[in-house]
Amino acid sequence: MENYTLNYYKTFADDMKNSLQTVFDAYNGYFVQEAIPAFGSINSNENATKINFANNAHKNCFTDYVLLEQRVNKYKAYEIFLEEQKEATEIALLNKFVPSFENSYTSLFRIVDIDVEEGIIYFDDVLGVNEGQEIAIIDKTLSDTIDKNPSNMNFLMFFRFIPFLGDFIDLNDDEDTLKGMSAGYIYFFEPQEERTIIKEYKKMADKVRVSKSSSKRQIAFTELDKKYGKKLLLS
DSSP, rough: OOOOOOOHHHHHHHHHHHHHHHHHHHHHHHHHHHHHHTTTTTSSTOOOOOOOSSHHHHHHHHHHHIIIOOOOBBBBBHHHEEEEEEEOOTTTHHHHHHHHHTTTTTEEEEEEEETTTTTTEEEEEOTTTTOOOEEEEEOOOHHHHHOOOOOGGEEEEEEEEOOOOOGGGOOOOTTTTTEEESSSEEEEEEGGGHHHHHHHEEEEHHHOOOOOOHHHHHHHHHHHHHOOOOOOOOO
8 A cells, every 4th residue: 555645635636626527517507506595595685696705715615515515306416417427438537536525524623733744734623523533634735834834723724624535545544544635615713713603603503594514514604704714824
């Protein structure tokens, strides 16, 4: 078994993005329109037809919601693609990522350690969604930014964790830590705001018109990012 490397991560990330882009292109209009009223449910009315994104992170979170979170008629977008597009050449590639998609989840995380050379950041789950499991993501840019200013170690981060599973299980060489990547967006919060954020999150979750707790987290924390979100210190 070969050890985890940055090159392996790049292959995983590039192939995963390509497979999801195929799904998004196939079902863009229908799934997006279904997601808008739910994703904007805290501050939008039921007749909303669009969402004005405050930044790219919010837009990427919405796309992630459409592709990996939302169910339409009980099915997620990639599940429908696999069923309806059986002859598509992208099926084999997409199938490789199904275990990772099915075991992905969002939460608020706290950094516990970094490996700058390998670009690995280790986290604990603040909300206890996957209690007892330490996770790590590969993000060389983020790890370098943290290394340049150690104060960044203190930030809380909300994102979707996508583990290396299925054909990429060999990337996990540590039994105590599950390695993976973020879904392409991270919301950053000051550590001193933790209690306030969690308190407001619980109140917001009650107002979200979707039933899944994982969906509520994405919607609520997008709103919390508008109020409490910070940027990492670059120097």
